[in-house]
Amino acid sequence: MSTLNGTGNEDRHGIDGLRSAIEDVAADIEARQENAPARGPRWGLRVAVGVAAVLIALLIGSWWIVPPRSSEVEVLVLKIHGRDVRARIVDDTAPETIIVIPQPEAARPPAAASIPIGGAR
Amino acid sequence: MSRRTTLTLLAGEATAGREDLDNDLSSLVGAVRNGDESTTERLYATVRPRLLRTALALGVDPDDAADLVQETLWSAHRNLHRFDPRQASFEGWLGLILVRRARNRWRGLVRKKRLLEKLHVFSPRSADPEAGAVDARLTLERLLGVLTRRQREVVALYEIGGLGAGEVARVLGISSAGVRSLARDARRRLTEEASRETREALP
Numbered sequence: 001m002s003t004l005n006g007t008g009n010e011d012r013h014g015i016d017g018l019r020s021a022i023e024d025v026a027a028d029i030e031a032r033q034e035n036a037p038a039r040g041p042r043w044g045l046r047v048a049v050g051v052a053a054v055l056i057a058l059l060i061g062s063w064w065i066v067p068p069r070s071s072e073v074e075v076l077v078l079k080i081h082g083r084d085v086r087a088r089i090v091d092d093t094a095p096e097t098i099i100v101i102p103q104p105e106a107a108r109p110p111a112a113a114s115i116p117i118g119g120a121r
Numbered sequence: 122m123s124r125r126t127t128l129t130l131l132a133g134e135a136t137a138g139r140e141d142l143d144n145d146l147s148s149l150v151g152a153v154r155n156g157d158e159s160t161t162e163r164l165y166a167t168v169r170p171r172l173l174r175t176a177l178a179l180g181v182d183p184d185d186a187a188d189l190v191q192e193t194l195w196s197a198h199r200n201l202h203r204f205d206p207r208q209a210s211f212e213g214w215l216g217l218i219l220v221r222r223a224r225n226r227w228r229g230l231v232r233k234k235r236l237l238e239k240l241h242v243f244s245p246r247s248a249d250p251e252a253g254a255v256d257a258r259l260t261l262e263r264l265l266g267v268l269t270r271r272q273r274e275v276v277a278l279y280e281i282g283g284l285g286a287g288e289v290a291r292v293l294g295i296s297s298a299g300v301r302s303l304a305r306d307a308r309r310r311l312t313e314e315a316s317r318e319t320r321e322a323l324p
Contacts (some may be wrong), residue, residue, distance in 0.1 A: 014311025015280055018264045022177045022281060024257030029187055030175065 078102075146211045154201055165194045168215060171282060175216065178277035179223045180265045182230075183258055187227060193219045213288040217280050220292060227270075267314045272307040279304050 078087045078100070087102045149164040169190060176186040176193075196218050197204070204214050265273055271293070278289045279300060286297040286304075293300070 011305070011308040011312045014264065014315040015276070015308050017260065017315045018178070018276070018311055019281065021257045021261040022174050025177055025183050025254055025261055026170070026174050026186075028168070028257070029183060033187060037315065044274070107312035 123213075139210065143212070147206060150201070150204065150206070150211050160210075161198070165198075168212060169194065172211070172215060172219060174278045175282040176219060176223065177261065178265070178273065178281040179220065180270075180273050181223055181226065187225065187296050189219070189222055193222055196222070209288060209291060210284070213284050213292060216282055216284060216289075220274055220278070224312075230281045263318070264311055264314055267310045268307050271301050272310070274305040275300055276307045280307075 080084045080102075085102050087100050146164070146167065149160050149167065152160040153164055166169075172190045172193060172323050173186055176189050177183060193215060197215055202210065209217070268276065274293055275289060278284045278292060279286065282289075284292070286300045289300045290297045295303075
């Protein structure tokens, strides 16, 4: 048998066995490479999908997880049926909505509760 | 040069085709160096099969061999302007890059293996070869196991890679006579191992 760098038949048995094993392993590697999907576009697609998923997650997270900042203002004068009521307004989550919370008048003596509606102090 | 021709050369049936291959590669390399990008993939597709087999003969893990070949080709592509055809053939130059990278990888693997042994970590293989290729892998591992690292390099470049003794000598930094001597010893060892296996396989 002649080979590229062969010297004849003596001592060829082992090298031929090695060559055969290499050929089988290489053929297996090449077959798997050929059957594998193309690497470039698939990687590009994966990266694009990954970036999009992260952006979407950030968007959703910022909407649902991070609570919107509520602003609270003090109501200086609130009259209900002509009566002054201490209250505060919370401009909360829903757009175009404010919540008015009347405040308990803890400091006021019980007698103050008898002020008639519409009456003067 | 088609892949089929390259494989025919690997099978050792066309020694006369060696010059054709070298000439073909020289023209492809020249075209790529002159900026003809369309021939780049053709050039590397021509040399890739033989380079893969050379890597396997060097004892590179089959799971890593394709990556190593790709790294070698990438390195060659980046440094193509440094390739001097008067110093070596293109395949000889590639062989030099491959051997150096294989040595570096081998050193890294030894360090990693020692570390894993210290940490008592078992690292499973990720490959899932075809059933028929499993036997071939075992045979390959067993046959290469009887060779020294230097013998493997000579076998890989001289027997599998098809480079001449002079070119292998330049790549490995030894004499041509040394290459032939190492190749002869390697062939003898391989034959002894193959014969021993045959004897043990008989009932």
